[in-house]
Amino acid sequence: MSKATYLLRKIYTLFTLYKEGKGECNCPSVGGFLSFLMSHCEEQLISTSRESNLLKKSWLFLFLSLISSTAFSQASRPIDSTTIIIESGYEPFLTDAFKIKDNPIINDTNKIIPQLKYSFLQKQVPVTFNIYPISPAVIKGEPLVKLYHGFAKVGFGTNATPLAEIYYNATRSKNYAYGFAGKHFSSTGISSIDYSGFSDNELSAFGKQYSKEFTLYGKLGYIRNVNHYYGFSDKNAALINDADAVRQELDKFNVNFKLTRNFTDTTQYDYDFDISYHNINDLFQVSENHFAVAGKLSKYYKNELFAIGTEINYNKLINRLNQENNLVVGLNPHISTIADKWEFQVGIGLYLNSYPDTKFHFYPKAEFKFNIVEHIIIPYVGIKGGLISNNLNDFYNENPFINTQLLVTQNSNQKYDIYGGIRGSLSSKITFNTSFSQQKIEGMPLYVKDFSNLIENQFVVEYDTVSFSKINAELTYQKLEKLRFILGGSYYNYTPKNELKAWHKPAMNISLSSIYDLGDKIVVRLDLFYIDKQYVKTFSTVTTNNTVVTTEEATELKGIFDANLSLEYRYTKKLSGFINFNNIASSPYQKFQDYPTQKLGVLGGLTYSF
Structure with a gap:
């Protein structure tokens, strides 16, 4: 039997088994059967390739039989929309891919490089424009507060x-x-x-x-x-x-x-002048004529401010003592330099004093400020001095119980005032200032009783050289215009040259001032004061063995505490009522020796704007 005949028989046997669905030929589809057939007959197909005519006929017969049987089988079985027929299992696979690494090359033997040329049209386009005025910007702010021409206040008290x-x-x-x-x-x-x-x-x-x-x-x-x-x-x-x-x-x-x-231009001179005159007469044929001139001229040059200050004080007091005219002339040239963090001023004070002796005085003047933290901590230190003009008007405003007939208006010579301190702000509402100074004043006025008067109810002024230290502190709290507190205090340590004490000079004073505005309708003001003890000049007389011995003594005046309260009710913007309580503690203290003040006082009244 030839190989071709053997192959055909084998194929026919496998085909019969496939149609009957037996053995290994139980394939679900024609494609599956063909794959099975090729795997079992691959070697015979190769060896019988020469007998192609018979083989071709056998394959053709086998293919037509498979097609007809498959078609008959599909036609004999109806397929509805829910029937799924799987021909064979899907086995996806990818073949290896090989990248072509060769890059295409174009050999251009006729390469042309274009020559570019640029040209500009020499033509000017006319441009016209019109100028239109721009209205100035207007910042819309708060409306101005209405001002009234007149204001009246009347009241009556205890x-x-x-x-x-x-x-x-x-x-x-x-x-x-x-x-x-x-x-x-x-x-x-x-x-x-x-x-x-x-x-x-x-x-x-x-x-x-x-x-x-x-x-x-x-x-x-x-x-x-x-x-x-x-x-x-x-x-x-x-x-x-x-x-x-x-x-x-x-x-x-x-x-x-x-x-x-x-002052609007730093390249120009800045100046100001102040002239004042007063005339005083009292019941004891005492009179005073006082004339004062103060001025300042300054100009900036680069970063420095050059300035010169002038002052003239002329005083003529007419009383029993026939005191000579008193004249003080002063010049204060100085230079100031201001930088980002610091400010320095240096100058001199030149003064001429005509009473009691004509003398020239020279005083150094300097001050340095350093801004450690912007407007928060600013330490400063300085030195100054000068002549202080004294007159009847100043004495009377401080002590209205002076004896004008025996008054001597001697000027005070502040030989030096060395000071230093720190000022700044703790927040947008709280500011502070602390300072320390050491001073020496020749001719400081001190008030003592006029013991030449039998009634001893007036004061005369005695002058002495006094050195003293001063410590000052101030704390301010302000919240808009509604609430404000000012707490301040000063401490003094006096050392007079000739007197036992610095008469009527307290060692300490403390004050607290506050104001509270409730809805611009009710305004409350409270002022508290404390003045430490002070000393007055007295004499004690002792008679022993027909001998009268008079001894100067320093008598203590007790400290002073005073509290004042003020209430105001603004009925309208024009009409309001007020009531003041003075010396709430009702303490009969003495600010000057043998002059007690009023106790509790009440004063009430009305105010009206028109």
Whole structure:
């Protein structure tokens, strides 16, 4: 049997088994059967490839039989939409891929490089534009507060204390300002002490003229003060017949003129001048004429400010002592340099003093400030000095019980004032300032009783050289315009050269001032004061063996505590009512020797704007 015949029989046998679904020929599809057939007959197919005619015929017969039987089988079985026929298992496979690494190359034998040429059209396009004005920017802010021309205040309090004040001013203007004021405040005094009443009256008028370069200011005033020397002991009360015997009245006329340049350009000179004059007369034929001039001229050159200050004080006091004219002339040239973190000023003070002896005085002046933290911590240190002009007006404002007939107006020589401190802010609402200074003053005025007067109810001024140290501290809290506290205190350590003590100079004073505005309707003010003990000059007399011995002593005056409370209710923007409580503790303290102050005082009244 030939190989071809054997192969055909084998194929036919396998085909029969496939149709019957027996043995290894149980294939689910025709494709599967053909794959099975090729795997079993591969070697015979290769060996019988030469007998191709018979083999081809056998393959053709086998293929047609498979096709017809498959078609018949599929036609005989109906297929619905839910029948799934799987011909064979799917075996995905990928053949290996080989990348062609050769890059195409184009050999261009005729390469042409273009020659580029640029040209510009010499043609100008006309441009026209129109100028239109731009309106200035307007910042919309808060509306201006309405100003009233007039303000009046009237009140009445305990111890027959009337109060009356009236003010009249021009409203808001860019060119001028003017106004006048009148005040009256008096009291019958302490009910248990005779002749303790007082009366203060004042009239004044002012005017201002504004221009682009400077401001002119002028003021006229008249002040009338009446008080009584009621500080005498009971044993001397019999020496006083009526109130006129201890009455004092000062009439003061004053004129003030000021010229200030509105400094807007650092390349130009800046200047300001102040001229003032006052005339005083009292009931004891004592008079005073005082004339004062103060001025300053300055100019910036690069980063330095060059300035020179001038001052002239002329005083003529006419009383029993026939004191000579008193003249003080001073020049204060200085240079200031301001940098980002520090500021330094250095200069000198040159003064001429005509009383009691004509002398020239020289004082160094310097100050250095360093801004460690921007506007938060600023330490400073400096030295200064100068002549302090004393006059009747200043003495009376401080102590209205002085003996004007025996008053000596000697100038005080501040030989030096060495100081240093730290100021700054702890927050946007809290600021502080602390300082320490060491001073020496020749001719410091001290108040002592006039022992030449039998009643001993007046004071004279004694001058002494006093060295002293001063420690000062101040703390301020302010929340907008609604709440504000100011706490301050000073401590002094005096060392007089000739006197036992620095008379009527307390060693310490502390104050607390506060204001609270509740909805711009209710305003509460509270002021607390504490003044430490002070010493007064007294004499003790001892008689032994027909010998009278008088000894100077320092008598202590007790410390002072005072509290004042003020309440104001603003009924409308024009009308309000107020009530003041003075010396709430009702303590009969003495600020000056043998002059007790009023105890609890109540004053109430109304204010009106028109």
